[in-house]
Amino acid sequence: MKYINKITRKTTLILLAFGVGACTSIKTETHTSENIEHPTNRVVLRSDIVWEKLNPARGDNSPQAGTIWGDRNGTAPTGFLAKFKDGFSSPPHIHNVTYRAVVIKGLIHNDDSKAEEMWLPSGSFWIQPAGEPHITAAKGEENIAYVEIDQGPYLVQPTNEAFDTGARPLNVDAGNIVWLGSKNTSWIAPDNQAEISFLWESDASKGLKGLFIKLPKGFSGKLESTGQVLHAVVIQGELRYKIPQTGTLKLLDAGSYFSSEGKAVHTITTDSESEATVYVRTNGEIRVKAAK
8 A cells, every 4th residue: 555645635636536446447246135144234333432541651641542343452453433632732653553544523633743734624534654753633622533453453652663664644634535426436326326435455465445435415225245344434424224133223423333244235324414424444345225
């Protein structure tokens, strides 16, 4: 995966448009049917997340962290929420592993300690490579980001332990996200107002990729997935999610999560007055279909 540092709005648009080109032509013959004999769907509500200190060494000054999937202190890939107080600003530091993050609420600044502040609003995306010195700051009544790592543990370390992997940070403001509709990608079924944005993709051996799915107001339909794993976090808006094992409807607000293993169907609806954005991490294909 490549990282780009200090890029302009125009350059960001060009890079993202170029980056999604390979994904838009992916065939969809392998997409799953609607009947799954043994569904693996799972839901975690934001209200059920257990919060703890992200960096215990900082005591009460530490941001809060709530693990959604995986184990932040172990070696497995992990996704968690990070919560920052208004006015929070970390000292310069590094991490032992690369992480990706999406702003859910509030404003987040993540950059070199000497860089001019660039506040990323909800729906923005950034990548912080391992070993790269930086600071993280937040402002707003409620500041929450979704963070994921490909391998743990996730550690905060001093800048005198900095190292250079050759990767560079990437900050993408929500206004710079490039959205594709059904006319541009087969991952959105025809006659469907949903949109998708391909954010990153790992090497072909793993096949992992991250993307946004934006669902319009009043959407009712299904998200079909074929990957061995799918992790999805609500970034903006709310979803009503039907759990196939029980038929129960769950209201997923921003920060809530749903997942599956193997072929799966996720039945979802949005509010008639607001759209919703979901971040998805998967190693398979996605197909978004509106109800007939």
